[in-house]
Amino acid sequence: MTATLKKDPLNIIICGVGGQGNILASELFASALVEKGYAVTIGETYGASQRGGSVMSHVRISSQTQYGPLIPVNQADIIIGFEPIETLRIAREFGNTSSQIVLDTRPNYPLAVLSGEASYPPIINLIKELSRLCKSVQIVEAAEIAINNGNPQAANITLMGTLTALEDVPLTRDEFISTLQKRFSGSICEMNQTVFELGYSSIQLV
Amino acid sequence: MEWMITAREPGKTYLLQGNEAIARGALESGIRFAAAYPGSPSSEILTMLGHVAQDMNLYAEWSSNETCALEACMGASMSQVRSLCVMKQNGTLVVGDALHSLALSGCKGGLVVVVADDPSAHSSTNEFDSRHMARSADIPLLEPATFQEAKDMVKYAFELSEQLQQVVMVRGVTRIHHGRGNVTLGDLPDNLRQPVPIGEWDRMVAINWFHDVMLAKLDQAREAFEQSSFNHYEGPEHPELIIITSGTGWFYSKEALENLALTQRVGILKLGCTWPLPEKLILSYLEKTSRVLVVEEVDPFLEQNLAMIIAHHPEIHVELLGRDAARALPQSNELNPDLVQASLCKLLQIKSSPASVTTIPPEEQVVLPPRDLTFCAGCPHRASYFILKQTLRLQPDSGVVMGDIGCYTMGGQKAGHFGLHALECMGGGINMAEGLGQMTRFGASQSVVALAGDSTFFHSCLPGLVNARYHNSNMLFIILDNSATAMTGFQPHPGIDRNCMGELAQTISIEETVKGIGCSVTVADPFEIDQTTEIIDHLFQKTGLKVLILRRECATLASRSKVKRKVWVDPDLCRGDECGCGRFCSRVWGCPGNIWDEATGKAKIDEVVCVGCGVCATLCPAGAIKIEGGNE
Numbered sequence: 001m002t003a004t005l006k007k008d009p010l011n012i013i014i015c016g017v018g019g020q021g022n023i024l025a026s027e028l029f030a031s032a033l034v035e036k037g038y039a040v041t042i043g044e045t046y047g048a049s050q051r052g053g054s055v056m057s058h059v060r061i062s063s064q065t066q067y068g069p070l071i072p073v074n075q076a077d078i079i080i081g082f083e084p085i086e087t088l089r090i091a092r093e094f095g096n097t098s099s100q101i102v103l104d105t106r107p108n109y110p111l112a113v114l115s116g117e118a119s120y121p122p123i124i125n126l127i128k129e130l131s132r133l134c135k136s137v138q139i140v141e142a143a144e145i146a147i148n149n150g151n152p153q154a155a156n157i158t159l160m161g162t163l164t165a166l167e168d169v170p171l172t173r174d175e176f177i178s179t180l181q182k183r184f185s186g187s188i189c190e191m192n193q194t195v196f197e198l199g200y201s202s203i204q205l206v
Numbered sequence: 207m208e209w210m211i212t213a214r215e216p217g218k219t220y221l222l223q224g225n226e227a228i229a230r231g232a233l234e235s236g237i238r239f240a241a242a243y244p245g246s247p248s249s250e251i252l253t254m255l256g257h258v259a260q261d262m263n264l265y266a267e268w269s270s271n272e273t274c275a276l277e278a279c280m281g282a283s284m285s286q287v288r289s290l291c292v293m294k295q296n297g298t299l300v301v302g303d304a305l306h307s308l309a310l311s312g313c314k315g316g317l318v319v320v321v322a323d324d325p326s327a328h329s330s331t332n333e334f335d336s337r338h339m340a341r342s343a344d345i346p347l348l349e350p351a352t353f354q355e356a357k358d359m360v361k362y363a364f365e366l367s368e369q370l371q372q373v374v375m376v377r378g379v380t381r382i383h384h385g386r387g388n389v390t391l392g393d394l395p396d397n398l399r400q401p402v403p404i405g406e407w408d409r410m411v412a413i414n415w416f417h418d419v420m421l422a423k424l425d426q427a428r429e430a431f432e433q434s435s436f437n438h439y440e441g442p443e444h445p446e447l448i449i450i451t452s453g454t455g456w457f458y459s460k461e462a463l464e465n466l467a468l469t470q471r472v473g474i475l476k477l478g479c480t481w482p483l484p485e486k487l488i489l490s491y492l493e494k495t496s497r498v499l500v501v502e503e504v505d506p507f508l509e510q511n512l513a514m515i516i517a518h519h520p521e522i523h524v525e526l527l528g529r530d531a532a533r534a535l536p537q538s539n540e541l542n543p544d545l546v547q548a549s550l551c552k553l554l555q556i557k558s559s560p561a562s563v564t565t566i567p568p569e570e571q572v573v574l575p576p577r578d579l580t581f582c583a584g585c586p587h588r589a590s591y592f593i594l595k596q597t598l599r600l601q602p603d604s605g606v607v608m609g610d611i612g613c614y615t616m617g618g619q620k621a622g623h624f625g626l627h628a629l630e631c632m633g634g635g636i637n638m639a640e641g642l643g644q645m646t647r648f649g650a651s652q653s654v655v656a657l658a659g660d661s662t663f664f665h666s667c668l669p670g671l672v673n674a675r676y677h678n679s680n681m682l683f684i685i686l687d688n689s690a691t692a693m694t695g696f697q698p699h700p701g702i703d704r705n706c707m708g709e710l711a712q713t714i715s716i717e718e719t720v721k722g723i724g725c726s727v728t729v730a731d732p733f734e735i736d737q738t739t740e741i742i743d744h745l746f747q748k749t750g751l752k753v754l755i756l757r758r759e760c761a762t763l764a765s766r767s768k769v770k771r772k773v774w775v776d777p778d779l780c781r782g783d784e785c786g787c788g789r790f791c792s793r794v795w796g797c798p799g800n801i802w803d804e805a806t807g808k809a810k811i812d813e814v815v816c817v818g819c820g821v822c823a824t825l826c827p828a829g830a831i832k833i834e835g836g837n838e
Contacts, residue, residue: 030221040221040387041387046328046329052582068381069454070542072461072465075561085575092571096561096563097563109801111620112577112620114792114793121572126572153814
């Protein structure tokens with residue numbers, strides 16, 4: 001059997017907005033873990049919101065048994081946020097005082113903000129509340145990194161780099177990269193590898 | 207992933223989506239035929255089977271609707287091959303007549319119907335529980351609780367179907383179909399069955415002579431289910447309470463018992479075979495306890511059928527609790543581990559130990575804006591609704607719009623300026639408009655509009671169009687043709703030149719079809735805003751049935767094949783809030799690509815979101831939005 005986990009099941013939520021590629025990211029991440037012998041379950045909530053609605057994946061990793069597809073309230077150990085307000089929404093429901101947050105601070109403006117009916121809160125206020133709710137908040141400018149590397153869509157892989165770098169995650173850099181190499185080829189694979197490495201090494205604590 | 211579902215690696219474990227596990231189960235069963243109409247959360251099954259059809263030597267089709275799909279499977283079954291039919295919960299209502307007929311006639315080659323239910327209606331308009339259809343049709347029903355079972359049950363369902371000569375239903379829920387988990391592969395068959403000629407006296411006839419035969423098959427299924435390893439009990443010999451559960455309820459129940467340290471007090475009877483119920487097995491556990499909590503998705507289906515078993519056995523004395531009348535669990539929406547845990551705490555009068563949480567007083571919490579569903583950046587439906595709303599406002603009585611099912615359903619919300627008055631089921635809009643349009647006989651004068659997408663048009667609007675034409679109702683039927691079944695993931699339909707297996711297909715022209723029914727038809731581009739507004743206004747002035755096709759390819763689909771154009775705002779030309787446009791591009795137009803830069807007080811394009819359609823450039827009154835490079 002695979003190495004035991006400090007916390008079993010390890011509960012990870014990957015959240016954002018439809019179209020950001022977080023479903024694919026969680027699937028690649030979880031595939032690498034299954035390859036390693038863990039039992040991993042993903043529950044995906046997206047519904048009709050391939051188009052601009054909130055999207056989240058619950059990823060549950062265990063060395064013992066297959067867990068159900070939904071993480072109970074306040075039981076997320078790690079939250080990977082592709083979008084700031086969605087991250088706070090999830091942290092309020094699923095976070096606790098030991099949760100770790102990894103966050104891209106680039107906003108994706110909801111319709112109510114575009115139309116002027118609501119305003120988008122200052123990022124610093126979101127980070128402050130996240131810091132009060134959870135153990136740590138780490139900022140990764142994943143979309144910026146992806147844009148600088150020629151593909152704005154690759155923010156998802158950048159954040160998987162940071163996720164893999166977290167101490168509690170039972171996956172090495174090389175193991176994730178080997179999964180990337182199985183799925184992608186040529187320049188797309190190279191670009192994904194580059195942003196993954198940048199995400200892996202770009203942790204900064206708030 | 208195609209390579210995983212076709213891997214000849216028995217014993218190897220992969221992370222599979224529930225839909226992939228089901229497709230794999232069908233391949234391990236040696237199917238030669240698969241048919242479906244797309245519907246979330248079931249669509250990936252046939253997409254996968256279509257992709258591997260050539261390699262795996264099977265035929266797969268996206269049928270025009272679910273009835274076509276099921277009846278096509280029945281035809282294939284006559285030749286003794288195995289066939290798989292897939293649909294979402296609404297599909298079981300569409301195929302009601304065919305399914306009940308099939309149950310009466312029985313099948314020849316194994317025929318399995320996989321149904322994906324959507325508790326909480328994440329990607330549906332309702333959370334119909336399709337298990338009622340299995341009971342109503344008197345056919346066997348299986349419910350997978352894990353991703354592994356999703357694969358294994360399909361295989362078993364084919365064996366049972368051939369043993370009974372009866373269609374078998376496998377019912378999953380969103381959390382299985384759109385979830386992922388470890389699945390260990392089985393063998394793929396080396397030889398596939400060849401179709402057998404239908405003999406002169408072979409029959410497949412649905413007639414009431416076979417009613418008793420059908421019921422006898424159900425009895426045989428019950429006998430088989432009594433022994434099935436898909437049903438099992440875990441827990442103490444004499445439990446204070448037994449949870450009887452199916453599907454994802456099993457995961458939630460197990461987790462709740464572990465969290466509450468109840469595994470020595472409460473047992474779980476997990477049922478995978480849920481119609482007909484394995485009565486002897488259930489009775490053997492009902493004898494051991496005095497309380498039963500039923501944990502199941504959506505309706506109290508197991509609960510009510512258990513109540514019937516209990517009623518027939520006066521020696522059983524149990525308190526039966528579940529979702530019925532919300533005695534122990536909510537009556538609507540999907541379950542989760544927290545709901546099951548809370549219910550157990552209440553029933554057993556115990557407390558759970560909550561996680562360590564910081565409570566922030568409401569006045570110190572950041573106010574989060576809601577995130578409404580919206581059309582994608584560059585979506586032609588945004589333009590269609592904008593034009594329609596604008597044109598209807600010019601009419602003396604503002605008009606009435608009947609919606610239908612697809613991405614454009616979101617037009618009923620903010621994304622479409624709340625543009626729909628009615629929304630029912632697939633193909634419902636055109637018929638409602640036909641009826642309301644007839645009210646002009648009694649003096650009604652409002653303009654009546656029905657909307658339908660291209661895939662919905664082929665699915666269920668054709669009889670409605672014939673009806674509206676024959677009765678010449680006063681209405682405008684608008685087909686929003688974006689050349690895709692976009693909502694469910696761009697599956698082809700009869701208007702698309704590649705079929706589900708990637709073969710070239712002879713397309714059916716929507717305008718020729720409409721003309722063939724005897725209607726005159728106009729085609730317009732929703733991105734030509736002024737011209738199309740004029741066309742619609744002109745059509746409103748005419749009486750009788752009018753048909754308009756608003757044609758523009760789905761932006762998400764188009765962005766895959768075209769070089770993206772750079773769209774940007776020239777800050778020297780954007781006049782900001784002084785313009786008088788009221789921030790038209792972001793506030794009114796509402797494309798997620800059009801954002802407002804608070805720092806400069808001017809419009810901006812979000813380059814991550816923008817797909818480069820450039821329609822906003824034609825709408826900006828200051829001409830400040832510019833387009834560069836690429837192709838349209």
